[in-house]
Amino acid sequence: MQVKTEVKEKPNGKPILFSLGQILMTPGMIAAFERTGEKPLSFLNLHQRGIWGQLSKDDKHENELSLEKGWRLMSAYFLKDGTKIWVITEADWASTTILLPNEY
Numbered sequence: 001m002q003v004k005t006e007v008k009e010k011p012n013g014k015p016i017l018f019s020l021g022q023i024l025m026t027p028g029m030i031a032a033f034e035r036t037g038e039k040p041l042s043f044l045n046l047h048q049r050g051i052w053g054q055l056s057k058d059d060k061h062e063n064e065l066s067l068e069k070g071w072r073l074m075s076a077y078f079l080k081d082g083t084k085i086w087v088i089t090e091a092d093w094a095s096t097t098i099l100l101p102n103e104y
Contacts, residue, residue, distance in 0.1 A: 014049035017067055020089060020096040028100040029085060036079045040098055043077050047087040047096070053077040054084070 025033075025040060033040060046053065050067070052060050054076045066073050073089040086104065089096040 014051065016048050017050050018048065018073065018089065019093050020044060020048055021092075021094040022096070024095060024097045026097070026099040026103045028103050029098050032079060032083050032085065032100065036081050036083070038079055043075070043085065043087055043098065044096070046077065047073070047075040047089070051075075 023040075023044065029040075050063070052063055052075045055063070055074070059074065063073050063075075065071070070091065070093065072091040073093075075087040077085050077087070079085060084101055085098060086101055087096060087098050
């Protein structure tokens with residue numbers, strides 16, 4: 001599923017750091033959002049502003065380097081019901097996928 005988004009506000013005062021490109025969601029992710037009533041845009045906003053969520057210190061550092069180099073970026077968050085989700089922007093920043101870890 002493609003989701004079009006154009007976000008201009010700055011949550012927590014943080015600017016947009018990179019382009020998300022085409023946005024995709026896996027079937028499991030669509031079902032998870034329907035189950036919890038949460039919206040993908042909330043997590044995309046965090047990801048795009050470098051609020052990486054539940055990543056290790058090393059993974060957060062890797063994302064900071066990736067921002068400089070234009071490499072792959074990854075964030076991990078939890079939905080209200082405890083479901084872990086990943087947001088991954090590919091190395092060319094042409095696409096971002098929201099998925100469940102078991103769908104990787």
